[in-house]
Amino acid sequence: MDWWQVVLGVLAGVLVVYVVLLGLLWAYARRHPDTVSAREALRLLPDVVRLVKRLAGDGSLPRGVRIRLGLLLVYLASPLDLVPDVVPVIGYADDAVVVALVLRSVVRAAGPGALDRHWPGSPTGLELVRRLAGVSAAGPA
Incomplete structure (x- = not known):
């Protein structure tokens, strides 16, 4: 495995975590509109x-x-x-x-x-x- 494949894999993982966190943030805000x-x-x-x-x-x-x-x-x-x-x-x-x-x-x-x-x-x-x-x-x- 080349170094660039590792870097791309890490970047893809970070992007997935970021998208999941944004989804959780959005879901929380929709569940608690009274805050x-x-x-x-x-x-x-x-x-x-x-x-x-x-x-x-x-x-x-x-x-x-x-x-x-x-x-x-x-x-x-x-x-x-x-x-x-x-x-x-x-x-x-x-x-x-x-x-x-x-x-x-x-x-x-x-x-x-x-x-x-x-x-x-x-x-x-x-x-x-x-x-x-x-x-x-x-x-x-």
Whole structure:
């Protein structure tokens, strides 16, 4: 087998994984239309980043939760995304979906009170983040 065949095989594998991830992103967005829109999530981005940093630094949270939050910060800071941010609307929507998935995981592991304790923004913003994390007024969704 030549080196170029190996390179083509690896590139084809990466392309398949990319397409599968995009399909999962699309399926998730269609299954959860009641969550926060991408536009709303973008407005919250600075407060959400501060929230994630505060949660990641909270020693009372389980280590696995803090690791996920740290990886989320790396993903948000990275120029590499599932969908490049230069693509209108969808470019930022993948970031919002990844944030929603991680926040839902945090709420399952640490409880919705962790969001309330560490939220740096307005009460309206907290309500949007609670929706993004799948937490209703009555508790986790």
